Amino acid sequence: MIDTKITINSLAEAISGKIVGSDDFRSPNGFTGIFNILKDSNEGDIVIRHWIDEKGIKIASSKNVACIITEDPRGNSVDIATDLKIPIIIVQKIEEANAIALNWSIKKFAPNSKRVIISGTNGKSTTAHMIYHILKSTGANALTNTDSKSEYNTLIDPMVPKIISEYSLSNEKSLEYLVIEASEVQGWLGKLMHHHALLMTKAVDPDVGVVTNVAIDHIGLVNSIEEVFEETSGIARGMKKGSLILNFDDKNVFRMANFAKKNIEPFYFSMNSNIGGYKNTNIDNIKSNSVDIDFHIKMDKILIYDTEIESIVFKSEPILSIDELPFNSNHFIQNTLAAISACLSLGIEIKDIINGIKSYKSLKRRFRKINHNPTIIDDFAHNPEGIKATVNAVSNLPHENLKILCAIRGSRGKEINEINAYALAEVINSINKKRFNKISISNSTDNSNSNSNSNSNSNSNSNSNNELTNNCSDIEIILSSSLDVVDEANFVEEFEENIFFDVLKNEGIDFIHYKELKKAIDYVYNSSKVDDIILLIGAQGMDPVEGLLNDIINEDN
Secondary structure (H helix, E strand, O other): OOOOOOOHEEEEEOOOOOOOOOOOOOOOOOOOEEEEOOHOOOOEEEEEEEEEOHHHHHHHHOOOOOOOEEEEEEEEEEEEEEOOOEEEEEOOOHHHHHEEEHHHHOOOOOHHHHHHHHEEOOOOHHHHHHHHHHHHHHOOOOOOOOOOOOOOOOOOOOOHHHHHHHHHOOOOOOOEEEEEEOOOOOOOOOOOOOOOHHHHHHHHOOOEEOOOOOOOOOOEEEHHHHHHHHOHHHHHHEEEEEEEEEEEEEEEEEHHHOOOOOEEEEEEOOOOOOOOOOOEEEEEEEEEOOOOOEEEEEEHHHHEEEEOOOEEEOOEEEEEHHHHHHOOHHHHHHHHHHHHHHHHHHHOOOHHHHHHHHHHOOOOOOEEEEEEEEEEEEEEOHHHHHHHHHHHHOOOOOOOOOOEEEEEOOOOHHHHHHHHHHHHHHHHHHHHHHHHHHHHHHHHHHHHHOOOOOOOHHHHHHHHHHHHOOOOOOOEEEEEEEOOOOOHOOOOOHHHHHHHHHHHOOOOOOEEEEOHHHHHHHHHHHHHOOOOOEEEEEEEHHHHHHHHHHHHHHHOO
C-alpha cells in the first residue's frame, strides 16, 4: 500500500500504473487529499475514472485536477493530455487503484478508527446502517458509506475514499468508527471484478467483518452459488485481525470460518433456538444445515434469537424482546442479530446497543412504511431470497387484501428475471396454500359449531374467524417495467418482460402489467381499501416510487 505522503511517482508505483502526459501533478499546490469523480472534482483532486475520452481530459484540465487515473484512455485522450500537460496514470484494473485510494484515505484521515466491513447478498445495507446508528447513538464520531440505493459500496469508482476524505476535512473531530458496506459481487459492463470483496477488505483492514448470507444474485457476473460463495468469502480471507461475524444458519457463510486466519475470532448469530446446548457453557458437535460440525463455541461468541421466548439471547440471558424491536420480520431480526454481534465485538456496552436498536429507523427502501391507510411498505427486495423473505414478512401483518407491485429488473438478462419470477410465484403459492388450509380449518370448525347450542362457543369461534381473515386475504400482483423512470442502463427489454410473464402464467399466478411506474402505483393506490397492505418491491425500477406516490396523494387531496 502507499505511504500517506503521496507523490505522483509513489502513486503510480503503488497502483502499478504508467504515467503519461506529464510527470508531475497538474495543480500548483499538489494533491488536496481527495480522490474524486470527474463531475465533482475540484482543483488538486485526483480523478479516478474507469474510462476517459478527449472531452473528459479537457474538463479535467479546466478544473485543474492533480491527475487522472484510468483503465481506458479512449481516442486521442493521451495526446490531448500531453498537450495540456495533465498527467494520466494508466492502470490494468481500476478496482485496484480505487482500493489503494481507499486504503490511503483511511490511513490519512482515520488512522485510529475502529473499522467494520459488511457484505452478503441480502441485508448488508440494513446491517451496516444499524451498526452505524448504534455507534452514533452512543455519541461516537462514526461514518458509513451505506446509502439506500447501494451505489457507494464498490471499487468501480472512488466514492468511498471521497466520502471519508470530504467528511474528515470538514470535521475537526477525529473519526472513531468507519462502517463500510462492500458489494459481495461487482462487475463492470458485464465483466466480473474478481475478488472485489477481498480487495475492499484488505483496503479497509477491518477490526470486525460481517457476512449476512450467500444467495444467488448478479446473474451473468456469477452463475452458481459456489461462485457467489467464492466472491463473498473474500471478507474472511482478507481480514488480518479482530472478529468475524458469521450467520450460523447459512451453511455457506458458516464455512467461511475455515478461511479466516488463526488470530481471527469467529462470532456467530442464529435464528435457531433449537441449537443443542446453547444455554450451557459450551456448544460442541453442533449439527447445522445438514452439515456435521465438530468445533467449540464460547457462549460470549454467539447471539441467538430464541423463538420460544421471542427474545434475543446473549450468554443465556434475554437482552431484547420482539416487542422492543422496531420491526419483527424474520429478515429484520436476522439483520439485528448481525448488527448487535458486530457492536458486541467492538466492545460496545449492551445497554447502549439496546438503546440504539430501540431508536433505529430503517434506511430508505428497506422494509419502510411510507403510508398509512392503506399501509404501504417499500422494500429493495430484488433477488429470490429477498423477495421470498419480504413477501412472507408482509403476509403475516394484519390486513384485508395484499397487493404486490413488483418492478421487473431491466438490462439484467433472462436468468435473474426468471428466478425472481419463480421466487414470487413460489412464495405466493405457499401463502395461498396456508390460506386454503386456514379456510378449511375454519369451515370445519363452523360445521362443528352448527351442532352446538352454546352461544359462548359460537361467539368465540366468530372472533377466531375474524382473526383468521387477517392472513387469509386475496393477493393481487402488479408488474411494472418502469420505463418512465429508469435510465438506459436499467431499461426493461421485451424479452425480460416476457420471461417474467411466462413464469407467472405457468405457475398459475394472475397479474396486471404496466409499462410506466406512475400508472402502476396510481392504480394500486386508488384501487386499495384502507385495511389493505401494498408491498412495493424491486431495485432501480422502484427507486422513485415514494416521490410518485406523494404526487398521487397530493393530486387526490
